[in-house]
Amino acid sequence: MSAVTQGVPVTRGLPPRPARPDGLAPERLAAAARAVRSSRRAAAARAGAVTSVLGALVVVVLVVALSVGDFPLTPGEVVGALLGRGDGGAELVVLQLRLPRALAGVVAGACFGLSGALLQSLLRNPLASPDIIGISAGASAAAVVALLGLGLQGLSVSAAAGLGALATALAIAALSHRGTLSGYRFVLVGIGAAAVLNAVVSFVLTRTDSTEASLALVWLTGSLNGTSWDGVTPLLLSAAVLVPLALLAGRALGGLGVGDDAAAGLGLRVGRSRLVLLVLAVALAAAATAAAGPVAFVALVAAPVARRLLPGRAALPAAALVGALVLSLSDLVAQHAPLLPQLPVGVVTGVVGAPYLLWLLVRAGRTGTAG
C-alpha cells in the first residue's frame, strides 16, 4: 500500500485512501442491466399497447360517426364507400357529408391534445391549456371581430382566429418573459389576457343584433356542424406539417422534464427547445381553433389522461389520440344525442370538462402541488 501514499500531499491526517477495485461484481452489473432492460421494455410495451388501443378506439369512433345519421349505413358499407366501392348514395353521404366533419373532429382533437400536452409539460402546470391561458380567447376575439365587425365569413374567419391565437400567445410570452420563461407567470398573464379578450368578445356581441350574435355564439362554443371539405382542408394541411414536427421536437421534453438547470447540464439547448415547442403548441392550437372554434377542455384533459395511462412520460402520441377520441366522441354525442337538437360540440366537452377542471383545482389546493 505504500505506493499509494507516495506523492500525496501530507496536508491532513487522513490515512491513505485504500485503492478500491473499480469494478463492481459482474453479476451485480448484469442484474442491474437486466433490470434496466426489462424496465425499458415494460415501458415501451405499455406505451405500444396504450397507443394501439387508443388508435383503435379512434378508428371505431370514426367508423361509427360515418355510419349513424338520417341515412344509416352499416360499417361494411362505410368501409366500402371509403375504398370507393360503395354505391353512389353511400359514397355521397360518407365522403361528402360525413367524412369532413368526422375528420375535423379527429384531427382538431389531436391538435388540441398535442397542444395541451406540450404546454403543460413546457410550463409545468396542469392548467396550461390553450383554452385557459388566453390563446383560445385570442382566437375568439379575432373571429368575432372578423365575423361581426368586418362582416367576413368562412375561411377568412378561420384565418383571423388562427392569427388571433398566435398574436395573443406572442403578447403573453412578451409580457411574462423575464430572462427565462416561467410557467407560473405565463399562466397568470395568460389568464389575465383571457379575461381582457373575453371582455372584447362580450362587447362586440352586445353591440350586434341577436341573429348575427347567435351565429357568432355557435362559433364561440366550438362547433363542427356543417363542416365541409373546404373547412377541413386547411386543418388537415397544417396538421400534416405540425403534428410530425411536434412529435419530433417533443423528444426534447424527456430532457426538459428534469428541470432547466439539469437539462442544460445534459447538453440540451433549453431556451431554444422551449421556444420551438411553445411555437408548435400555439400553432397547433391556432390550427384546431380556426377549424373547430375554441372547443373547451379537450386540450386540458387529453394530456393528464394520457399521462395517467403512461406515467413518467410526455406521452405525446397518446395525448394526441386521447384528444382525438374526446373531441370526436363528444361530437358524436352532440350530433346524435336523443331528445336534443344538434348541439355545438363545445357544449358537450364543457359538460364533461368543467367537473374535471374543478376536481383539478380542488386537488391542487389540497395537495399543494398542481399536478
Next chain:
Amino acid sequence: MTGQRTGGTTRQDVERPPLDGARPAATPTGGSREHELEARGLRLGYDGREVVSDLSLRVPPGRVTVVVGANACGKSTLLRGMARLLDPSAGAVLLDGRAIHDMPTKAVAEVLGILPQSPVSPGGITVADLVGRGRYPHQGWFRRWTREDEEAVARALAWTATDGLATRAVDELSGGQRQRVWIAMALAQETDVLLLDEPTTFLDLAHQVEVLDLLADLNQRGTTVVLVLHDLNLACRYADHIVAMCDGRVVAEGTPAEVITAATVREVYGLEAHVVPDPVSGTPMVVPLGRHHCPRPAPPTS
C-alpha cells in the same frame, strides 16, 4: 497493490501530483480523463445584480474541491457559471483551455456533468428511466438507446446502490434514496468532471456521509469532483481543496488545514469559532461559539 483496476483507464490517485506550487506538467500522465476547469475574471449575476465579481479559480484536476461560504455568497451561482448554465457578464470559464460558453453544449456535457440544487422529477417516472436521461449527451437524432447506454445506467445504479430500486417510481422514494438516484443520473452521463450543488441538503447525517463517501469513491476512479457544501466539518474531511467564498469573491483557497482557520470562519461567516483537529481524520473541525452555553468568551485565533 490491492487495487486491481478494471476500468481500462489508469488512475493517478496512486501518485497524485502536489496540489500547490507548480502545476503538474501540461498534460498529466495518462491524462485523458483529467480536465482543466478554470474561471478567469468571472462576473456572474441575475438581472444586472452582480453576485460573483471578478473571480478566478482553478479546479485541481482529479481532486475533490469543496466550495464553502455563507448563504447568498455566490457559491451556487459560481457553480452554475462554471457549468455554463449562466452566461458570464465578463470573464470566461475555460474547459481544457476553451471557453465553455462557446463550446457546443453537448460536447461540454460529455466531459462535465452538473447536479443542480433542486432538480425536478417528472411525475411517475421510474428510477431506471430517470437515470437513463443522463445518457442524453451520448445520443443523437439517429443514435438512440444502445447497449452501451444500458451498461452505463446499470453501472450508475450499482455504484449508487440504487439498482434494487430500478423499477420503482422516483416519487415513492425517501429523500436519501432520491438523492442517490439523482447522483446516479449524473453518473450515467459518464463525465470526467462532476459539479454538485449541495448534494447533501435535506439528508440526515448518515445519508450525508453516504453521499460523500460515494463521491470520494468516484473521485478515486478519476472523476474531478466540485461540490458546494454547508457542513464545514464534512467539507474539511472530504475535500482535497477548499474554496471559501464571501460576497462573490474567493477569500481563501487551499487544503482544508490552510483554509479553515478561526480567522477564515470569522471573515466568511462572521462567527467566532474554535478550530480543533477532527479526532478521526485530523482535518480541521469547527466548533462554533455562540452567546449561550460557551463558558468563556471566544479566545483569539490559535
